[in-house]
Each structure stands twice: as structure tokens, then as C-alpha cells.
Amino acid sequence: MAIKKTVRFSLLTALLLMVCTMMYGQNQATIPRVTVNYKQVLLKVLLPELEKHSGYRFFYDAIIIDSVKVDISANNELLDKVLSTAFANTDIHFSIDADKNIFITKETLVKTTLPPDFFNEAKTKPGTTDSVVYFGEKEKTVPPATLENKLYIIGLPNSRNTKPRVAITGYIHDAKTGEPVAGATISAGSGATPVVTDQFGYYALSLPRGRHTINIKSLGMRETKRQLMAHDDGGLNIDLQSEVITLSAVTVRTDRTNQVRNMQMGLQRIDVKTLKQVPVVFGEADVLRVVLTLPGVKSVGEASTGLNVRGGAADQNLILLNDATVYNPSHVFGLFSAFNAETIKDVQLYKSGIPVKYGGRLSSVLEVNMREGNKKEYTGSAGIGLITSRFNIEGPLKKDKSSFIFGGRTTYADWLLKLLPDEYKNSRGSFYDINFSTSHELGKNDNLYLTGYISNDRFNLNNDTSYNYGNRNFSAKWKHVFNNRWYSIVTTGIDHYQYGIESSKDSAKAYKLAFDINQLYLKTHVNYFANSKHTFEFGFNSILYKIHPGNYQPLGKSTIIPIDIDAEQALENALYISDKYTISEPFGIEAGIRYSLFSYLGAKTINTYLPGVPLTESTQTGSVKYNSGTFIKTYQAPEFRIAARYVFMNDMSIKASINTQRQYIQSLSNTTAMAPTDIWKLSDPNIKPQSGIQYSLGLYKNFRDNMYETSLEVYYKHMDGFLDYKSGATLVLNKHIETDVVSTKGKAYGLELLLKKTNGKLNGWISYSYSRTLLQMKDSTQGDPVNKGAFYPANYDKPHDITIAANYKISHRYSFSWNATYSTGRPITLPIGRFDYAGGGRTLYADRNANRIPDYFRMDFAITLDGNHKVNQTFHNSFTFGAYNLTGRKNPYSVYYVSERGAINGYKLSIFGNIIPYLNYNIRF
């Protein structure tokens, strides 16, 4: 395996290469570094100053620069870079030639070199009009446009294309690894609506014919721009330099202006860098825990990574790992998320304005995107932390064409279980997860992606009961670009989740219980970039479910009767179309419709009940047996997704959206936290699907040249068919589970404030949310109303929630992260009285969730130390050490009263009732 060069080396090469190509045939490294610092300085003052420092001569028309003022701040930075920055928001251009001359122009650029293929005519095909097209769509491969100050000509000046606007498409890649950059924004001029690259780094931009400067920004990447002259439709691929390798710039410029100008609302994106710098328990970089710091996302407590997004239940989130549905994204009963941060590129959470291509869950979509792997060289990393050891390796299968990434984690920590409450003391456990993905460029227009994911947990509680659970997901995705305006993505795969329990506590009742869920899916998605005003997306999704709800078998000499509940089958289809319509520069609207069709399939025996009375075993009238392949029951409905945006000033916008969603599969659980042994149940003739509608409104404003982003979002949500459980419900191995559940209504509303500082030495965010989630069960045809039919708070109803996450870069090698969170205690049902029964003191319960546990407060910090950046070093190491729950506060997870030896005792249970220090060591090679 080729060992990668050191960080500093790559950095220098990158810088030198840039300079080198720019100077074109010149002696390299002659561009001087300058130190200047001015605010709103006149160019005519600045330029002589720079001449003095650099020894370069400026040529300009004094009239052009007469009143131009710029901000300039450079500390020993390269002159060309200083100038690009200074002129970024002006229409001033500059060119540097080989003789230390700098030409300052307005609008047009003086070319100091000839096009790269100027003397290479033999390579082109003579006689065709294509021959001189450098960045034309018909060119076989589009080389990346790497220079900021070069003018890229797209199409021919005498192009027969007479349309006023042209379409520019292409891919944005990471220059270092060759991986696509998703979520990068490309905008032409400061006032224009940016377009965002998709997960493949692909973008499509519509521009008026003519001269443009486009800006490309992406989280964790250095901001850059390209000059282009667009005569016709064409392609432009751009490589971005990763920000990590710039020694001179310490600013972290994220997707600024993005949130103001994007049509999308309620979207939160976290890249892996942010992810890794947020301190978490035991120092395991944890996707779900970081998502939990975002406004509008809550969980019932520290033992659970189940997300409650804007009042939704934990099973109402669609968690996708490269398009594969992960049913249980957690390890150790929910203490850690099951995603290996080393292989993850970024995470996107849609809280509202869910794109029409997604469906099947009520609350949110959490996209976890894996990296594609380095396309240029083999690299890898290994790490050791308190809980897991990690290893990952990536590299090209064929240089620049295909790559792979493999990541694995495994635990060696039984001690962790010893930290849990006494019940788990004599326990053993282990888990692992494996991510694998490859990406292949089949041709200019075709890409194939293969992804595999396996996770497994095994626990042995007190030696006589063992649990295991795991996910297995495999998917294949094919992207085909037809032309500049059309592309399609076809994805297929299988998702599998299973759990098993074995208990030999009582040999006469020893058993083995198994549950699994399987789904096979096909997704076809087409993107049609019609013109500058319309972008259409449409497609078709199909999922075939097969669930084995429970297989219960005796072990050894056990006398239990085996139970094998009939498998459930269903087919969920959805057809969708949406149009992103830019009515005018500030005003845009995106409207979509998704039509979902869910069919519950045989073979299955369905119980029938008397109409209009609660479903109980006594109101059961019989059962009907359906054969294999029968469509037993079909539910269908349209779902609407409408969003609008209006930009007021350059940096302020208002957005509104309406979303309707439907959900046909739900987890059944009567425990507070989502347990790994919860079962999933498809909607059937007796259990109706869930549906929901969300209205949201948001105000977005950026300050100080987009350094500060603020947003205010309010929402109101209504949910129907939310499942709750009758008192003492039996959910596992229940052949008439419909008699134990009740369908409730829910409403949620709230306000979310976010202030984010996106660059500077100090960056991070403060979020506040006020939110309520209330449920109601008053339908007496279903059973006894809960809390006399009044609204009652859901388990995760925590009205006030403040989170601060901050990172301070002390130097290139040291950074400090700190976060703090406060929230109202969650609702809980406490006893209202005591009595004596069956030999002991007992507690009396009445209204559900009428009390709250004490409020929650926690502070964490972490320090990351990067090893030195010496050249020719084989390994790079870094340490992270930190502490979770810095104040050691015993935050309650639950408060409960229990009868012990006849007496009633009240307890407060804390999961992490102490300060938890951690240390992580990573090496990269």
C-alpha cells in the first residue's frame, strides 16, 4: 500500500501546484507573501502599497478603480490570494504575468497565457465545430477547472444556441481525495439563488449567456470561484481544496448564505468534522448524539438515541444510510449510535419540507451519507477509544475512476456494562459494525455505487438471558446522466434487521425468541433541469416488506408450546413529482405530490371484530384466512409537499412549508425508551396507517458578511393514528395485537431559534427551542379514554431546551470544544397514593404523564491535539481527550417508586451520574 504523504507536504504541493499552473511556465514560488490590513481602503491607495511590498507592478485604468474600496486583511499571505479575496465582491479582476506585472481590469480579464491546448490542435478533431470547444458538453471527459483567475470558455461564441440562458452542469470534487462534495453551493454573483450539489457532487446551474464569476462554497472546503464565459450549454467540473490543508487560513467558512437563499427549510446538515469535534460520552464520535444537539430534536433520556423530531415518535424517523433503511441505528441498547464516523461524509436531517422523494415516515428523514473513498491514493486510519477500536481503509480501485472505503469497529468493553445500573452487573456484551462502499465511474455519464452495512450486538445479561440484534443492508445505485438537463438514479437493495432472545433462567420455561424484518426496494429517481425557472424531480419507489413478528421455541427440556406468528407481507409503492419553480430572483416555490399506495398481502389470517366497539378478545367475531399473494387491504393517499421562499435583502429570507406524510410501518413498544426488542408492525386491516401534517414558517437572516447565521422557525403539526397501548399491553407474540393498541391523535407545536457562528477561531451554535407534544385518546369505541380523554404530554415533551456547542481553535494543532445543554425534565407518571396489597406496600397510578422528572443540565468539553505536521512522516497521530458531564450532575433518567420487602421506596435513576473522562487515540496513514 502506498503511504500517503504528510499533511504539510500535501499542503505545500497543493499551494505550489496552484501557483505553478497559474504562472504557467514560470519559475515557481516567486509570488511573494504580503502582510496588509485595511478596512474600506481605496484601491488607488492600496495598490501602490502592495507594489512596495511585493515588487510587482500594477497596471490599471485609474477611472475604473477610482472609487472602489475593499476590505483587506492578510498576514503573510500570497499576493494572488490576497487580491482574489479583496476583489471577491467587486467586478474587478486581475491577472499576473510572468514578468511580475499585474493587470487590473473591470469585467473582462486579461489573459496572460494561452489556453492549455492552444498549441495542441493535432489532438483535437479538425473539421468539427467541436474542436475548439474546451469545456463543451460533447467533450468526452471534462477536466477539472482548477484556476480561479482563468476564464473558462464554455461553448463557441458563434454557437447556434440562441436561448438567452444556458445550462452549466458538472461535478464538484475534493481535489485531494477525488471524492464528490455534496451540499456545495454554486452561485453566480452575490444576489443569485445558489444551486446545491447532490450527493454525487453534481450540480446544474442556469445562467444568462455571457461572462460570469461563480462562487463555490462548501462546508470544510476552501471557498473558491471560477470565471467563465458561457456561450452554450456545457460542463464544468471543479475541484475544491480541503480547508484542513490551508495553513494560512484558519477560518472555517461553512455553507454561508445557504440557509437564507435555499428553498429548503427545516434542514440541518452536519459534516463529519463538526461531528467529531462535539464532545460525547466515552468519546465515541456519535452521529445521533450530535443530531440531538440540534433544535427540535429530543430524546427521552441518555440511555436512548431514539430521536424525537418536532414531537414525533422515535419510529417516525426514516434513517437512511446511503439509501438503506436502518431499523435500529444503535449499539448497547441505545447508548451509542451504530454508525462509524470514520466512514461518514455528512448527515442531513430534514425536520420539515421533506423532499418528495422520501416518504413512509411521519417526522423526519435522517440521511447518513458515507464517503466514497479516496480516488487518488490509499489512506486509512486506526483508532482506539474507551469503547471501541476502529480501523478504516480507503483507496482507488482504479485511479480517479473507482474507489472503495471499508470501515470497521469493534468493542472490547465489558466494563461498560458494569457502569450501568445493578441489574446489568453480571453482564457481558460486545458489538461490531462494518461499513463498505465502492464507487465506480463506468463512463463519463454513468456511475455505480455499492454499499454494504452490517452491525451486530450481543449481550448476555446475568448469564442466563442473552440478547442479540443486528442490521444488514446492501444496496446498489446507478446514476446515469443523459445530458445537461436530465439524469436518473436507480437504486435497489435489501434491508434486514433481526433480534433474538434466549433465556434459560427457568429450565421448564427456557425459550428462544426471534424477530426479523426484511425489505427489498427499488427506487427510480429522475431529475430534469428544464430551464432556469423549473427543475423537476419525479420517480417511483417500491418496497416489499416481509416481517416475521415472532418465533418462539422451547430450549432443552422446556415445556413451553412453540409459537410461530404468521409472517406479514406488504408492498408499498409511491409515485412522486415535484417542481422547483423560481418565479423571480427573490421568490421561489417548490411544490410536489407523492402518491403512496400500501397493500397488505397474504398469506395471513386476519381477525375480525364487531364494528363500533373496542377491539378485544371478546368482541372478536372470527377470522379470515387469506392466501399467498392476495391483496388483503390497500391504503392509499396523496401526500403534499409545498415550500416557498422569499428573499428580502441579500441576507434575509422568509420561508413557509406544508408537508403531509403517511406511515405504514411502526414499532410497537410500551417502554419509555425505544428498546432493541421492540417489534415492528405493518399497518393491516385492523391497524390503520399513521398520517400527519406539518405547517412551518421560518425567518432567516445572516449578519456580518454571513459570519453569523440566525434562524427562527415555528411549526404546528397534527398526527393521526399514532399508536398508544392499553394498560398492561402484551406486544410480543400476540396473535391479536390490535386488541392491545389504541390509535391516538397528537399535536405538536414549537418555536426554534438558532444562532450559528460559522467562521473564525470560535465557531459553533446556540439553539433554543420551545416545543410541546400532546397526545389525546378520547375515542371510546377503541377503549377507555386515556386521562379522561384530555390531552396529555408525550414522554419526550420537554418544553424548554437550550444547547450551546462551541469549538475554539487555539492553533492548527490544538482545538477546544465545549457544549452545554439544559432542558425541562420529561413527563413521567408518578404514583398518587399508597396502599397495602398482597403482603406489601403498593403504589396507585392515575393520570398518565402528569408529573415531570427534575430538569436536565450537562456540560462537556474535549481537547484535540494533532500530532506535528512534519514532512516525510509515515503516520499522523492525534489525541482527543475530554470529559462528559463535566459538573458530574446526577441527571435523572427516570424517577420511580418500587415495593421492596413490603415498603415503598422512591428512586432516581441516572445513567451517567458522574463525570466521565475519556481519551481517544487515532492514527492516519
Place this chain on the structure above:
Amino acid sequence: MKKIYVVMMMMIAVYSCKEKYIASGVSTGTGLLVVEGFIATGPGGVTNIRLTRTTRLTDSANLYEKKAVITIQVFGSTTTYPLTEGANGMYTSAALSLPVTGKYRIRILTSANKEYLSDYVGGKLTPAIDSISWKRNSVGDMEISTNSKSTQSTPYYYQWRADQTWEIVSEYTTALKYKLDATGIAVGATFWDAVSHKNDTTIKRCWQNLNSTAIRIGSTEGLTNNDTHELMATIPKDGIQLGVLYSINVRQYSISKEAYRFLEKMKKNTEQLGSIFDAQPSELSGNIHSTSTPSEIVVGYVDATQEQVKRIFISRAQVPDWRYMRPCKPEVILPANYPDTFAYYQSDYYPVNLSATDVIVAGRPCVVCTDYGSNIKPSFWP
């Protein structure tokens, strides 16, 4: 790398997680009627019903409901059977031999003139307890189980109560006791019986009780036969219970599926909490209702069944390798009868021997068995 591992291990502290906690001001459900007991069916059955009222969470004493009138009513008949009030809210019937084929309920008329009725329930016969067996488990604890056989085709639902008694014999016999001053401080040792100087036999042999405080229920639902094997008690390895002689008395009741669900829910609500994946506590609705205010919460489920009882004894000799041993090492106090020394030893040690120069004391548990239980021999003890 190894170093890092060591550092990590050092950084791991022990995290305590559970602490006592009393939430304030939540007891709004006080004064509600609680009814516990069975209508006894089968030969010679005596019905016992206990009436109490709910109290505040922080209270520990029971609030007994006195001066109520309770009668057993028979479905389709005007015959009623009265219960008479005893101590502590307990109401008892005569031996009635109610036929198991009948349906019964109770009527309660409280002293405040409020009427409560239970739902009619069918009488049941309970299978006799076939045997009570014991064996030692893998860690050496003694597990005692009850076993019943049945040929009935439908599943049984059971409730049990298991009361344990064991004999304690002090390691040291003494004829001495502390001599106390007016404030109760030991100032010396003296003979228990000043005249005869004989041993104090009242603290030599005692019987300790442990009554069932947990809800013990079980069912044969989902089993291939309706035989029952259910754990009733666990004696920790080498425990005092089997130091001499041990006895367990098991009472078995066959109950209806509804009564079973009621108790199961109560067990979940009051005994099976505190894990990470708790089921949420739920409302408990029994089968007793107020006739004037149907929405009033009444706690309890009154079923009609027969009681089956079995008692066994296990002596230490029957259990090989039961190493019950207390560290009863005597200690010599010098000089004898020095008041400060006695006061110092008083709470933990007891004088067992007296010589001219010194006093021998032994650990109080090794001498005074009444600290554990009663020195009155139970009537059933051999």
C-alpha cells in the same frame, strides 16, 4: 499503545447511578377504598376480606376501614352470607363450603353508608400442592419451588403466598447480662438470675419469620401441560435460614385470567420498575365499583377460589455442605467490671463469662437471638 490503555483504565471511575428520591406533593389519591381477599369456595372455605384505604406515599402505616358491613351474595339467589369484623380491617366469614359451580360477589356498605359491589365471579377449585422441592443452584443458593400436577386441559392461573420461618440457636449461652445505671448505660455485668445463676434460655432459641411481600403469580398458559413448577423462595448460600431448621408454608390459589392480569399489572407497577426499558406504569382497574359514583377508583380484585396449603421443613442435616457459620469469637475485657469498657462494648457485645479478673464477651448476634425473631415457639414447629 499499551501505555494509553493503562491510562484509560485509570481514568475509569465507578459511576453510581441510583439514589433515593422522593418527589414532592404528588399524593392526590388518598382515602380510596382498597379491597383484598378471596371468596372461599369448596369444602370448609373461610372468606377473608380486608378493607383499607389509600394513604399518602410517604406514609407507612395502613389505614384500616372499620365498621363496614360485608356480605357474600350468590348469583340467582337471595341467600347472603355475612362477614364479621375482626382486627385491622379484616372481615371473616364462617366456614361456608360454597359450591364451586356458583357465582359470587361481595357487597360492602361502609360506615359512611356508601355501597360497593364486586363483579360476579365463578367459583374455582385449586389443585392441591403436589410437593415443595428444593435444590441448590449453580452459585450454591437454595431454591425452593412448589409443584402441582393437573389433568385439566385449560391453563391455570395461580397466585401464591409463601411464608418462611427458621430457627435460630445462639452460639453462646450465657447466664449474664449487663448491669445498667439509671440512664441505661452499662456499668458492669451481673447474673441474669441472681439466685440460681442459671443460663438465660429466653435468648437462646428463636424463630424468625419472613412473610411473602412480593406478588407471586404464575400461569401454565403457553405450556405443553398444566403442571406447575414455580420458585417460591431463594435462600442465599450458607445463609442463617438453614442454620438449624427451616420451614416454608405455601398457600396456593387458582385464580381467573382477569384476576391474574390485575395482579400482573400491579406487579409491573410496583415491583418491576427501575430498568432502562421499563414499561410505563398504568392505571389499575379491578372488579369492585361504587354503586353511587361509578367513576370512583376502588382498588382490588375479589375472586372466588379455594385455598390449598402445604408446609415443609428442611433441616441443616438434610443439606450437605451448608456452611453456615458466624464469626463468633469471644473477646476478653480487662479489667473486669470497668464501667467505661462495658459502656463501650454494650451495643455490639454481650457478656458470656465472668471470672475473678476478667469478663468474656461475645458478639451480641451470637448470644441474643431475640434481635432476629420471636422466642415463642410457633405452634406448627416440631
